[in-house]
Amino acid sequence: MQDSASKATPLPRGRSFVLRFISGKYQGGEFPVVADKEIIVGRSSELDMVLVEDMVSRKHAKIQLQADGIWIEDLASTNGTFVNGEKIKRAKLKEGDRVLIGTSILKVIASDGVAAAPANEPLAPKPEAEVPSERTGFHQAPLPPGPGQTRTMAGSIEEIPLPDLLQLFGTSKKTGVLTVRSDSDVGRIYLRKGTIYFAQINDLADVPPMKSTFRLLTWAKGFFEFDTGDVPGFEGQEIDLGVQELLMEGLRQLDEFAVLKDKLPEMHAKLVIPSPLVPHLHDLTPKELDAFQLVLNWGHLETVLNKSTTTDLDTGEALVKLLKGGWIVRE
Secondary structure (H helix, E strand, O other): OEEEOOOOOOOOOOOEEEEEEEEOOOOOOEEEEOEOOOEEEEOOOOOOEEOOOOOOOOOOEEEEEEOOEEEEEEOOOOOOEEEOOEEEEEEEEOOOOEEEEOOEEEEEEEEOOOOOOOOOOEOOOOOOOOEEOOOOOOEEOOOOOOOOEEEEEEEEOOOOOHHHHHHHHHHOOOOEEEEEEOOOOEEEEEEEOOEEEEEEEOOOOOOOHHHHHHHHOOOOOOEEEEEEEOOOOOOOOOOOEEHHHHHHHHHHHHHHHHHHHHHOOOOOOEEEOOOOOOOOHHHOOHHHHHHHHHHHHHOEHHHHHHHOOOOHHHHHHHHHHHHHHOOOEEO
16 A cells, blocks of 8 residues: 655646546546645535545545645545555645546646635536547447446546556456447456456457457557446356456567567458468477468458467467568468
């Protein structure tokens, strides 16, 4: 648990700051941070910032702008207070920090001057809005929650990147389904008590859940919806991976695959086996032979990557060797 000051640059003197709700039922609302005035956050109607939801304690947290910056303190809440995915007792906030209280995520932002939200009144929940399409500008209705589920969060992954979201859900041991929508694709990550156990993109059964999760981490634009409650099972296909472990391995693989990608043709390219085949198959490792067979069976690079049971990085490394050695060529 964190109980220390932020190591980042202190907040500039003379600037005003607000706490903006970037996810949850109060998304879009703002609450100004006033010098030397405590903001007590909780479910009780007598407090300064009233959040009406079950996961918020009657007195949950205290926020105060002091001479040396903005401080937040958890008031022994049942479900905890989190800053940038880390559970805290007391911490110093900096501009851009994200605070999770209940199912609401607040971001510390510089303000041009906004009117104070009325004290002792709950913030007005924002109606569930349509999701704008980034390419067309049209609007799409949000996907409905699954049976037995309740929508608790929604927002933009440009505002809250997926690694940050997953870290929040992992640390706070959330159970539910995280749905992410880009302009043309839909991905889902399934969690039980903060552990990722399944993932899928566009309901593609061929792509293993671990690979789907790694691919979702590359998405930088789109919108997310998190539904809590009953979660389905995927017998025989489930993984059991802590969020921190997944992020460390996933981000490492993504960095390495980004370098490797320049050595591969475009995703729509067709790969073929040359005839006659000059290099010997006995020079290949089992992993490379598997990639060779995938090219023989499926041809297109994107399909080969989808059909492979190994990660995109492992398959990509094998394909690069096959291309360089002449076992396969681009048609």
